[in-house]
Amino acid sequence: MRTSGYGEEAGLEVLEGDWDLFDDLSEVEATIENVEETEYPQHRPGVSIVRVSGGHGWREYEWSNGHVHRYDWELFTWDLRCPNCQHSDNTIYMVTDEVWAESGLTRNECFRCLEKAIGRQLVPADFDSTIPCNDPTQFQHGPELRQRMGHA
Known part of the structure; x- marks a missing residue:
C-alpha cells in the first residue's frame, strides 16, 4: 500500500512509505477507513470528509480543509501449489x-x-513441534500429512 497527500503532517509519520501486505481487500478497506475516520481527525480538529472516490486499487479521501489523501495498492494471486509437482494440497509445514538440508530442496x-x-x-x-x-490446532493439514506428523 502506498500513500500520498500527508506531506509533513505531524503525528502521521506512520503513513509514509509502503505498508505491510494485507490478506484481503476488506483488510485494506478497514485500515484506510480507520486512518481516515480516527487518526487524521485527531490531528486536525473540525475537519470532515467531503468526498471519497476510488476504483480498483485506489481510494482518495478529500477533506474539508482541502487535503486529499490517496491510497494505491496492488492485489496479487499467491500460487500455493507445489512448485515441483504442482499438487494443490501443498499445506504449510516445517521439518527440522x-x-x-538432507533434501536439497530450495522452495x-x-x-x-x-x-x-x-x-x-x-x-x-x-517435524519441528x-x-x-505444525500445530494441528492452528493449521489444517490433510490426512496424509497429519499421519506423518503423528496427529492422525
Whole structure:
C-alpha cells in the first residue's frame, strides 16, 4: 500500500512509505477507513470528509480543509501449489533443519516431494513441534500429512 497527500503532517509519520501486505481487500478497506475516520481527525480538529472516490486499487479521501489523501495498492494471486509437482494440497509445514538440508530442496515443495528427495516417508520426529504451522490446532493439514506428523 502506498500513500500520498500527508506531506509533513505531524503525528502521521506512520503513513509514509509502503505498508505491510494485507490478506484481503476488506483488510485494506478497514485500515484506510480507520486512518481516515480516527487518526487524521485527531490531528486536525473540525475537519470532515467531503468526498471519497476510488476504483480498483485506489481510494482518495478529500477533506474539508482541502487535503486529499490517496491510497494505491496492488492485489496479487499467491500460487500455493507445489512448485515441483504442482499438487494443490501443498499445506504449510516445517521439518527440522537437518531433514530440509538432507533434501536439497530450495522452495516450498510439498511433503510428498520432500519424501522423494530424502528417499523415505516422513515420521513425527522429522517435524519441528515448536513451530506453529505444525500445530494441528492452528493449521489444517490433510490426512496424509497429519499421519506423518503423528496427529492422525
